[in-house]
Amino acid sequence: MDLLLEGFQQALTPTNLLFACLGVLLGTAVGVLPGIGPAMALALLLPVTYSVGADSAIIMFAGVYYGGMYGGSTTSILLNTPGESSSVVTAIEGNKMAKRGRAAQALATAAIGSFIAGTIGTVLLWILVPRVSDVVVELGAPSYFALMLLAFLAVTTVLGASKLRGFISLFLGLAIGLVGTSTGQARLTFGEAKLADGIDIVVVAVAIFAIGEALWVAAHLRRKPLEIIPVGQPWMGRQDWKRSWKPWLRGTAYGFPFGALPAGGAEMPTFLSYVTEKKLTRHPEEFGKGAIEGVAGPEAANNASAAGTMLPLLTLGLPTTATAAIMLYAIQSYGIQPGPLLLDNEPGLVWALLASLLIANTLLLVINLPLAPLWAKLLRIPRPQLYAGILFFATLGAYSVNFQAFDLALLLAFGVLGFAMRRFGIPVLPLIVAVILGPEMERKLTEALALSGGEVSTLWGEPVAVVVYVVIALMLAAVAINGLRPPAPAQPEIADDEKELVER
Amino acid sequence: MSTTNPLQPKCVVAAYSADVYGRAAVEHAEAIALASGARLVVVNATRGDSLVDDRFAHEDEVESLRERLATEGIEVDIRRDVVPDVAEAVLEAARQSSADVIIVGVRHRTPVGKLLLGSVAQRVILDAPCPVLAVKPPR
Numbered sequence: 072m073d074l075l076l077e078g079f080q081q082a083l084t085p086t087n088l089l090f091a092c093l094g095v096l097l098g099t100a101v102g103v104l105p106g107i108g109p110a111m112a113l114a115l116l117l118p119v120t121y122s123v124g125a126d127s128a129i130i131m132f133a134g135v136y137y138g139g140m141y142g143g144s145t146t147s148i149l150l151n152t153p154g155e156s157s158s159v160v161t162a163i164e165g166n167k168m169a170k171r172g173r174a175a176q177a178l179a180t181a182a183i184g185s186f187i188a189g190t191i192g193t194v195l196l197w198i199l200v201p202r203v204s205d206v207v208v209e210l211g212a213p214s215y216f217a218l219m220l221l222a223f224l225a226v227t228t229v230l231g232a233s234k235l236r237g238f239i240s241l242f243l244g245l246a247i248g249l250v251g252t253s254t255g256q257a258r259l260t261f262g263e264a265k266l267a268d269g270i271d272i273v274v275v276a277v278a279i280f281a282i283g284e285a286l287w288v289a290a291h292l293r294r295k296p297l298e299i300i301p302v303g304q305p306w307m308g309r310q311d312w313k314r315s316w317k318p319w320l321r322g323t324a325y326g327f328p329f330g331a332l333p334a335g336g337a338e339m340p341t342f343l344s345y346v347t348e349k350k351l352t353r354h355p356e357e358f359g360k361g362a363i364e365g366v367a368g369p370e371a372a373n374n375a376s377a378a379g380t381m382l383p384l385l386t387l388g389l390p391t392t393a394t395a396a397i398m399l400y401a402i403q404s405y406g407i408q409p410g411p412l413l414l415d416n417e418p419g420l421v422w423a424l425l426a427s428l429l430i431a432n433t434l435l436l437v438i439n440l441p442l443a444p445l446w447a448k449l450l451r452i453p454r455p456q457l458y459a460g461i462l463f464f465a466t467l468g469a470y471s472v473n474f475q476a477f478d479l480a481l482l483l484a485f486g487v488l489g490f491a492m493r494r495f496g497i498p499v500l501p502l503i504v505a506v507i508l509g510p511e512m513e514r515k516l517t518e519a520l521a522l523s524g525g526e527v528s529t530l531w532g533e534p535v536a537v538v539v540y541v542v543i544a545l546m547l548a549a550v551a552i553n554g555l556r557p558p559a560p561a562q563p564e565i566a567d568d569e570k571e572l573v574e575r
Numbered sequence: 576m577s578t579t580n581p582l583q584p585k586c587v588v589a590a591y592s593a594d595v596y597g598r599a600a601v602e603h604a605e606a607i608a609l610a611s612g613a614r615l616v617v618v619n620a621t622r623g624d625s626l627v628d629d630r631f632a633h634e635d636e637v638e639s640l641r642e643r644l645a646t647e648g649i650e651v652d653i654r655r656d657v658v659p660d661v662a663e664a665v666l667e668a669a670r671q672s673s674a675d676v677i678i679v680g681v682r683h684r685t686p687v688g689k690l691l692l693g694s695v696a697q698r699v700i701l702d703a704p705c706p707v708l709a710v711k712p713p714r
Contacts (some may be wrong), residue, residue: 103624150626293657296621296628450627 075197078422082430087130089428090123094131095289095434098138100567102145105152105175107461109139110393110503115275115461117401118278118468124407126420130427132398133381137189137431139394140337140374141439142474144181145446148174148366149300157373160345164358165364169300171361179305179371181362182439188323188371189432192378195327196385196425201414203386208411213530214470215410217539219512222389224543227501228340228550244505245490247275253510265477270363272400274469275506278482279499281465283489285458290490292454299450305443317365318348322371329372330379336392336500337373344368371441378428385413385421388511391470393503400507457496498532581706584613584675590665590699591619591653592630595712596680603710607632608649615644615651616672619629620664623657631655662698674705681709 081087101112112135120128124267143158148165161181168177210218227237251269258264307315322344329340348364349355358365383389388409390396402409407417414421439446469482491497516530523529530535579585589604591597601617608615617640621631632640637653644651652672658664669677679696700707 152626263606273621275622293659295657296631297625297626299629450631451625453622453625467613471622 074422078426081423082427083242090127090131091134094134095138095431099136099142102139102142103449109136113397114276114280115464118471120401120404126423134431136394140377144370145572160341164362167361174302175305176311177366178443179307180367183369184319184371185374186436187319188375191323192375193428194329204414212515213426214533214535215515217536218361221539225333226504233519237501240497241501241505244502245509248506248509271472273274273472274481277465277468278485279489281461282486285462286490287493313462318364318368321369322368323375326375327379330376331382333391337376340372341369344372393500396503396507458499465501542544579675581676584671586614586674588616588669588674588677590679591617593632599710599712600678601682615649617653618665618668620656620658620661662695665699676706677703678708
């Protein structure tokens, strides 16, 4: 408890408060704009870590992450185009509500639900992080190796429609992570001295998220503008409150555990929450025509899952979303080793972050509830100007890593890769997770084998590792069985255009 | 350019944006078309480079406009294009339909506004192949 209060003390210093504000404003903005998500924003912000203190940077990053979850709902509801992937479900009922003239209520239930879910999730983190840290601190290198393997397989197989595409992305990421001489041997450097230190993750992340996206947008520059629904100040009537609070709590209950699981993310819990609300509602006739429950539940779920993501990130050093993966890298770039010892070694940082989550959430409610119409104005920014700015910051960020032009060539090469991945529908998440966790996993493997003197059986010598391998086996079996079953009848692809906008 | 009488037109082009200026243009064009029996071409174009363009009319707005004009017995063609240059779309429509007059809505602009942004109406007025009627929304 004392630690938490100290955390608040640190998070509430003027500097950190400023960074929290900056983070949530930026996060909401990128959340509102489809195609630009918190992951891209964080990739572009990574150079900030060179000049700003660890606590300020992490607090800002957490603000961006939470803000993205709020901002996405605005676009979903007003435009029927999800701002980012966690708001896809919100668009189903949210846009229908807006079309019926209830946009204000939809925005309000999304913002307040997000706040409540985020707050509950943050409190759960306060309780769980120290406890889980105490448990996982016992884990040895073999267990870690197994857990990372699980994370890889989970982000690859659970999410996304095509396992093959997931694995392509995963192995691309692992290959990029191999470049360099970290093992004493030059691997994949092609005799190029500048590749000896490996490829900086900032360059890869900025290229895949920002350059790839910019190229994609440039290739699809002109499209028919979408019809936005004008909205005033969000508010809710008594009936709306009555119908919203239960979905909020149920959404939170779905979101948090899913966020905490490897390969959690927000897509699954938001979808489950929607299905549950549809089943439990007392107004089944309204579903499909704009039921408030269908907005309240999923929106709570996506914020709770954002909180849940922090649990494995802070205790195990395992990211479950692209945004978390980049946060992990930011922590590493301060020379701080994420993992079970993080809480023991850097209690100040962790508790300041945990405290700042509550602050960020409150700030978000304050800036989102009255300012929703203003945020919607962001959608009028012409793409050429917007992406010119993004390209500028992307180039600046990549160049500032080592101040050498070679990185810019790499940036362009990986940018083209990012564009190709979008073109062929290859998910980005496995690649980013693999680039960041791949070298870490190799280190754990080396560590385990060094301790055992090269005896391979050490890898399944810990009970936790065995359990994880069983889970992996079950998962692979499920995938195999699914693959053997006759394919389900193809669903009509109504949302093809939207999918294009979101699944990047 | 053959000289025709813009007050007795056979074809009228209206530059339509989904705001008071565009509506004023369409209403005047409608009145002229009713009086002269001219064909009416309504151009509602967008650059399509931002997600939301307020001046691009909603689908239902266009439908109700089409219906209204049709019931009045006006032969109407509503063009909704995504083009690099909105002014060029209006001029192109005027050339293709050999319009006798183009109608645009104009607005007051501050000196800074003139400096920062090009005006579609100005481009149309200066580059049009035929006379242009500049109208203002009712105050």
